[in-house]
Amino acid sequence: MFWQLVANGLVTGSVLAVGAAGVSVVYAILRLVNFAYGDFMAFGALIAYWFQGPLHLSMVVATLLAMLATAVLSVALDVALWRPLRARRAGFMSLFLASIGLALVLRQALLLVAGPAPRFYSVNPYRVFVIGSVRLAEAQVIAIAAAAVAIVLVGLFLSRTTAGRVMRAMADDRSLAAVSGIAVSRAIRLTWIVSGLLAGLAGVLAGLVEYSFDPNFGFQLLLPIFAAVVLGGIGSVYGALLGGLVLGVAMELSTWSGFAGGVNPTYKPVVAFVVLTLALLIRPQGFFGRARLA
Amino acid sequence: MSTLASGGFWAFVFVVAGIYTIFALGLQLQFGFAGLLNFGQVAFMAIGAYTMAILVAKEGWSMWLAAPLSVGAAALGGLLLGLPTLRLRADYFAIVTIAFSEILRYVATNDDALTGGAQGTINLRGTGVAAQYDAQWQRFQAHVQSFLGLHSRDAAMLVLVWGVAVVLLSLTWIAIRTPWGRTLRAIREDEDVAASLGKNVFAYKLQVLAVGAAFAGIAGLFYAWEFSFFSPDDFEPLVTFFAWMIVLLGGLGRVWSVPVGAILFGVIFAGTRFFNFVPFSYFGSADRAYLRLMVIGLIIILTVVLRPQGILGKRQEMVLE
Numbered sequence: 001m002f003w004q005l006v007a008n009g010l011v012t013g014s015v016l017a018v019g020a021a022g023v024s025v026v027y028a029i030l031r032l033v034n035f036a037y038g039d040f041m042a043f044g045a046l047i048a049y050w051f052q053g054p055l056h057l058s059m060v061v062a063t064l065l066a067m068l069a070t071a072v073l074s075v076a077l078d079v080a081l082w083r084p085l086r087a088r089r090a091g092f093m094s095l096f097l098a099s100i101g102l103a104l105v106l107r108q109a110l111l112l113v114a115g116p117a118p119r120f121y122s123v124n125p126y127r128v129f130v131i132g133s134v135r136l137a138e139a140q141v142i143a144i145a146a147a148a149v150a151i152v153l154v155g156l157f158l159s160r161t162t163a164g165r166v167m168r169a170m171a172d173d174r175s176l177a178a179v180s181g182i183a184v185s186r187a188i189r190l191t192w193i194v195s196g197l198l199a200g201l202a203g204v205l206a207g208l209v210e211y212s213f214d215p216n217f218g219f220q221l222l223l224p225i226f227a228a229v230v231l232g233g234i235g236s237v238y239g240a241l242l243g244g245l246v247l248g249v250a251m252e253l254s255t256w257s258g259f260a261g262g263v264n265p266t267y268k269p270v271v272a273f274v275v276l277t278l279a280l281l282i283r284p285q286g287f288f289g290r291a292r293l294a
Numbered sequence: 295m296s297t298l299a300s301g302g303f304w305a306f307v308f309v310v311a312g313i314y315t316i317f318a319l320g321l322q323l324q325f326g327f328a329g330l331l332n333f334g335q336v337a338f339m340a341i342g343a344y345t346m347a348i349l350v351a352k353e354g355w356s357m358w359l360a361a362p363l364s365v366g367a368a369a370l371g372g373l374l375l376g377l378p379t380l381r382l383r384a385d386y387f388a389i390v391t392i393a394f395s396e397i398l399r400y401v402a403t404n405d406d407a408l409t410g411g412a413q414g415t416i417n418l419r420g421t422g423v424a425a426q427y428d429a430q431w432q433r434f435q436a437h438v439q440s441f442l443g444l445h446s447r448d449a450a451m452l453v454l455v456w457g458v459a460v461v462l463l464s465l466t467w468i469a470i471r472t473p474w475g476r477t478l479r480a481i482r483e484d485e486d487v488a489a490s491l492g493k494n495v496f497a498y499k500l501q502v503l504a505v506g507a508a509f510a511g512i513a514g515l516f517y518a519w520e521f522s523f524f525s526p527d528d529f530e531p532l533v534t535f536f537a538w539m540i541v542l543l544g545g546l547g548r549v550w551s552v553p554v555g556a557i558l559f560g561v562i563f564a565g566t567r568f569f570n571f572v573p574f575s576y577f578g579s580a581d582r583a584y585l586r587l588m589v590i591g592l593i594i595i596l597t598v599v600l601r602p603q604g605i606l607g608k609r610q611e612m613v614l615e
Contacts, residue, residue, distance in 0.1 A: 033385055084599060085598070094614050096331075097594060104535065104588065105592055107587075108584040108585070108588035108591065109584075109588065111584045112584045112585070223389075270397050273393040277390050280390055281378055281382075
């Protein structure tokens, strides 16, 4: 039972990690706590559903198209909303509040278009992998693998490519980066593309491992994702990975009967919020590294 | 008859506006005057409403004893939240406060023995008994109605809610003109300067958080009495965002901007449910609910982008950064 819970925790944690990496990049470079991120994820999940269900594309193609669509949405919103706010030199509070307004608009738009009914991807839930005493469904294994690949790719992109170095320079000091001749607006667009791709992927993976999802589900994942970001340290994608995994395992293990009887599973989100609060109180700079982008 | 001509409709809109005036005034005090980014305001509304309902329906207390105690419980909640978290950075404080309100909502949803769980207050005394907490309030409301010679219960509620709202607005108006209020605004502008002048910044923030929480607790009481039933779903983070919309739209750092924002909110929130004319008649009730929240989201965005000082705010006094 213990190892099964750890495995489940790694699955939950992988999904949180992908979402957290996307939130983290935008937070580090644009100083924006994006409250609409959960709704970006729901958007991606629904787009993939639409490509896979009615349009009969394979799950992989549907996922890639959903990631692309979410990236396009992110960039479009940057042009329509965030760029005007940047031009006005809007501070952290304005951005935070605007993202809350955006979250409301996006979620209600999804509900209006797609309706509140739960959706399912047509995947075979009976293909199961058995490793020792642990049983994992195919979707769960795919979630862990996809999350690991995505995080490593983003990590390599940020550390090895010129574009990635530009983004890290921006995260360290935007005005210094600008006077050094860095094309700030291009780096910002890249930031939104990376964050959007990750949001789309996180949405699809969350929909896969939770079996069913509706337009509200992104918002429910948002606070655990923020918790993972804070735990991992803002701006660090590997930190996001670790933060997500630690949080996922903590949430699942909290229900283990060997652990003082275990808490009621309905309290799993509460465990995430408690971990978040404790993390902030003990180490506001995050547990893994200082605030930087790598 | 058109809804717009019905007295009952407007009474409902203004009762909602009154409750949200009290609720958002607490947030105005915390954010507009002291700069605290509280995103868990709904938690204190929940504490106020639940404490009263539990004490009356389960413990059989008198409403007159339970109500002030509930407001005290909300204020205490503010103190307990503030003690460990007020030293955090503004963005972390915002996230922790919203997490706090969600923790309370999850507990209220799952701890059936304490709160009646997901079924709400009707389940407060266990299944099989329809628990009810507002008999004494209903009698009081009827007294007020006959004493003032009003023709409906709604009118009596209107007088009561707005009576309390005007008292609280006036008290706040006075309070921010005292040295205490000036210190709050100094902290909002630059807490290092306030601290260097010997002000205990932490204590001031704690006080304003508790007072704002008490206001939310009072709003919770009226919410409970107006609707005679509530459940944990009534206290989603969305309700906090409503208060933010009211404060932003009305104008930051002003007292009388709060009722202006709240009345506009009341028309959007309550009004659009009952408008039975074009273009509202094109949409079903579910779609209207989505559109209503979409409009509230749009108002938040447009206010931040186009008029960060709100309708009545003064740019020199406070503008959203």
